[in-house]
Amino acid sequence: MIVDGLLREEPFLDLSEAISCCGERGLLGMAFHPDYAANGRFFLNYTDEGGNTVVAEFARSSADPERADPAVVQELVYVEQPYGNHNGGMIEFGPEGLLYVGMGDGGPAGDPLRAGQDASTKLGAMLRIDVDNFPQAPDGNFSGADPDVWAIGLRNPWRFSFDRSTGDLYIADVGQNLREEVHVTTAGVGGLNFGWNIMESLLCYNPPDGCQTTGLTLPVVEYGRDSGCSITGGYVYRGSAVPGLDGCYFYGDFCSNRIWAMRWQAGEVLEQEEVSADIDPEGRLAGITSFGQDADGELYVVSRDGVVYRIVGR
Numbered sequence: 001m002i003v004d005g006l007l008r009e010e011p012f013l014d015l016s017e018a019i020s021c022c023g024e025r026g027l028l029g030m031a032f033h034p035d036y037a038a039n040g041r042f043f044l045n046y047t048d049e050g051g052n053t054v055v056a057e058f059a060r061s062s063a064d065p066e067r068a069d070p071a072v073v074q075e076l077v078y079v080e081q082p083y084g085n086h087n088g089g090m091i092e093f094g095p096e097g098l099l100y101v102g103m104g105d106g107g108p109a110g111d112p113l114r115a116g117q118d119a120s121t122k123l124g125a126m127l128r129i130d131v132d133n134f135p136q137a138p139d140g141n142f143s144g145a146d147p148d149v150w151a152i153g154l155r156n157p158w159r160f161s162f163d164r165s166t167g168d169l170y171i172a173d174v175g176q177n178l179r180e181e182v183h184v185t186t187a188g189v190g191g192l193n194f195g196w197n198i199m200e201s202l203l204c205y206n207p208p209d210g211c212q213t214t215g216l217t218l219p220v221v222e223y224g225r226d227s228g229c230s231i232t233g234g235y236v237y238r239g240s241a242v243p244g245l246d247g248c249y250f251y252g253d254f255c256s257n258r259i260w261a262m263r264w265q266a267g268e269v270l271e272q273e274e275v276s277a278d279i280d281p282e283g284r285l286a287g288i289t290s291f292g293q294d295a296d297g298e299l300y301v302v303s304r305d306g307v308v309y310r311i312v313g314r
Helices: none
Strands: 025-034 041-047 055-061 070-080 091-093 099-102 126-130 149-152 159-163 169-173 179-185 222-224 232-234 249-255 259-265 268-275 287-291 299-302 306-309
Touching: 025 099, 041 070, 041 091, 041 222, 070 126, 091 159, 099 159, 159 287, 169 232, 169 249, 179 249, 232 287, 232 299, 249 287, 259 287
Parallel strands: 025 091, 159 232
Antiparallel strands: 025 041, 041 055, 055 070, 091 099, 099 126, 126 149, 159 169, 169 179, 179 222, 232 249, 249 259, 259 268, 287 299, 299 306
16 A cells, blocks of 8 residues: 555555465455545455455445455455456446446356356446445346346456546457457446457357347457457546547557557547557566556556556656
């Protein structure tokens, strides 16, 4: 935990005894309640000791506001994971104050359970939860589905975010063998099917030819194995340090450490370019695992070796 620019030795919260690790497991997501300053509520997405997904509420310690109480306040989501990978893990509050949860298809490859196209399961879906009225499901979730499901057809979303200016939702979904993809949806639009495992990005997957795309929401950006092998989603830049980047969505690749920026407006991509040389001219990134955004809209890149870099102007 960083306080006044300094890293404290004591962690904000230590759940190492309750969480499974390694591979794609672990502490995968954290989101503070929009009114955290007043109510001290926050939420975690992690895999428990059995490797299953838990999304739970925690609270700030009443004794020390810079520490958390390790006790679970309430469990919002519990999903048995059939395999060890494709757990998703990102959680974030949307502009309407509801909690979104990105769930992978449960693995291991190719979605043998067909979870991506099964609206009755939480796997392979974007969930939307009203934490202030739980367990009541919010209006507008996917019709005829599991009550928490907001959209379906995802393989392993890593990661997603909302444009803090427009409320639009950006989802980076990790591909199977050939393509990585980014979906963008207009603020408040749910009930969508992003295509997996009928499609891998813009290509038919199951069946491999002649697949039916009617009713599917296809990605706005994709790239192939010549550019990387595992997409990591970022954020739309809304800071002030680099005004020329306003409105650019940044995303990268875990394997190649390449970073791209694109602008999406009025339903189409207006600009798209690789910015690796500008963001990381010395090649310091060693596996892009995540991006971050601070209260001022400035962006950060997280490297697998544990280093966090801030994107700055020259």
